[in-house]
Amino acid sequence: MPRRGPNRRKRVPKLSFMESQGVGWHVSYRDATTGAPRRHRFGIVERDGEERARALYHAWVAKQLGIDTSHPTKHERPWTPKIRGPIPLSGSLIEIGSSLINSERARIRHEGDPQRRGTIDPRVFSDRKKQIHDFFEFLNRRHGDGAVAKLRLLDVTMDDIEAYNRHIADSGYSASQVTKRMQVVRAIIDRAGRPEHGLQLLTWNWNARDKAHGKTTEERLLPKTKQLERLLQAADLRGRTMIWLGIGLGFGAKDLSKIRVGQITKEAYDLRRGKTGIERYGETPSLVWAMIAAYQRAEKRAVGELLFLTRTGRPLVHGPSNAVTQWWDKLRARARKKGETIPGFYTLRHLGATEFGSRRGASISDVKRWLGHSASSHMADVYMKPVRPEYREIIEWVRARLASKKLDA
Numbered sequence: 001m002p003r004r005g006p007n008r009r010k011r012v013p014k015l016s017f018m019e020s021q022g023v024g025w026h027v028s029y030r031d032a033t034t035g036a037p038r039r040h041r042f043g044i045v046e047r048d049g050e051e052r053a054r055a056l057y058h059a060w061v062a063k064q065l066g067i068d069t070s071h072p073t074k075h076e077r078p079w080t081p082k083i084r085g086p087i088p089l090s091g092s093l094i095e096i097g098s099s100l101i102n103s104e105r106a107r108i109r110h111e112g113d114p115q116r117r118g119t120i121d122p123r124v125f126s127d128r129k130k131q132i133h134d135f136f137e138f139l140n141r142r143h144g145d146g147a148v149a150k151l152r153l154l155d156v157t158m159d160d161i162e163a164y165n166r167h168i169a170d171s172g173y174s175a176s177q178v179t180k181r182m183q184v185v186r187a188i189i190d191r192a193g194r195p196e197h198g199l200q201l202l203t204w205n206w207n208a209r210d211k212a213h214g215k216t217t218e219e220r221l222l223p224k225t226k227q228l229e230r231l232l233q234a235a236d237l238r239g240r241t242m243i244w245l246g247i248g249l250g251f252g253a254k255d256l257s258k259i260r261v262g263q264i265t266k267e268a269y270d271l272r273r274g275k276t277g278i279e280r281y282g283e284t285p286s287l288v289w290a291m292i293a294a295y296q297r298a299e300k301r302a303v304g305e306l307l308f309l310t311r312t313g314r315p316l317v318h319g320p321s322n323a324v325t326q327w328w329d330k331l332r333a334r335a336r337k338k339g340e341t342i343p344g345f346y347t348l349r350h351l352g353a354t355e356f357g358s359r360r361g362a363s364i365s366d367v368k369r370w371l372g373h374s375a376s377s378h379m380a381d382v383y384m385k386p387v388r389p390e391y392r393e394i395i396e397w398v399r400a401r402l403a404s405k406k407l408d409a
Helices: 045-063 095-106 122-143 157-168 175-191 225-234 235-248 253-258 286-298 325-335 347-357 364-371 377-383 390-400
Strands: 016-020 026-028 037-041 266-272 279-283
Touching: 016 045, 037 325, 045 266, 095 122, 095 175, 122 157, 122 175, 157 175, 175 364, 225 325, 225 390, 235 253, 235 286, 235 347, 235 390, 253 325, 266 364, 279 364, 286 390, 347 390
Parallel strands: none
Antiparallel strands: 016 026, 026 037, 266 279
């Protein structure tokens, strides 16, 4: 292939949309220094968010070209809804919903920011915005096109809320998703009580309504022993280390992205789970330390540095990018046999919790500390009970491996 000359015309990356893996609106380009392919996501996963994504895209392109973009851009301005039909009345539901969306947008936690109380991830914002839109679409279907531009809180009846509750429960959502959507409805009602919306209040008792719940949480599937063996055989040293950290210490993708050299020693580990801030500490299983020690010898990272990085030197999880999920999807595709199912990476945490919770003498506080969760009866029901017969083989195999110091045992 002929080498491209230095004066060749540079191609401007195009804005694209991809539904898989929650990528959403993004650009694909090559790093100017390394030449490695990269993908920049704009944190907008709804297809109808093209207008905002395009504003972010133009700002990104300008930044790459060194153009000053210090003046306010369109995406930085408060969001206002597109009006189809009558002009919204003062204090209408659409006005209240717009106010809530802008309030939620102000809470977005930017990449690299600490998880301060009251902040939310961009993906959480996208979910809540969609849930607001879904509720308004339901009311428009129920009361006529454009109804939310005319309805005020006084016009919303208990029957409206109960009907929406039944609708989302009958649509197949899980119980937790139904709860989240009803919490968004309650947030709209609470927002209506602000002075700028006329200090509106419900005329009926919210807690007196009939409640419909979604589907019960499906049973968490654990991998079979042969599947886990094939996954380990197909993985390199880095991958095997992450697998055993997932099983032995219950680390999810975000946990793996935050581990620093020195936080885990041969005898014990002591760190906090970023999601809850609850202490996590305990004894380090022999195999987990053997894997970490071998990986540290290979990588030679200094104390205090992140233990795992992407090939471009970034944390495993940053912004909407999750290198752990991408790696796991490729790994299980190589290890999977035709017709079988291998669960996602988070199943390793469930596998480890099942093994830990079934140990003799394990208490609620022990499992709480291992998981980095607050103690609850639900947690006890899930993990602190006898192992089901079909899972005994994998649990006993994991328990024996964790006690071993041999990497190839």
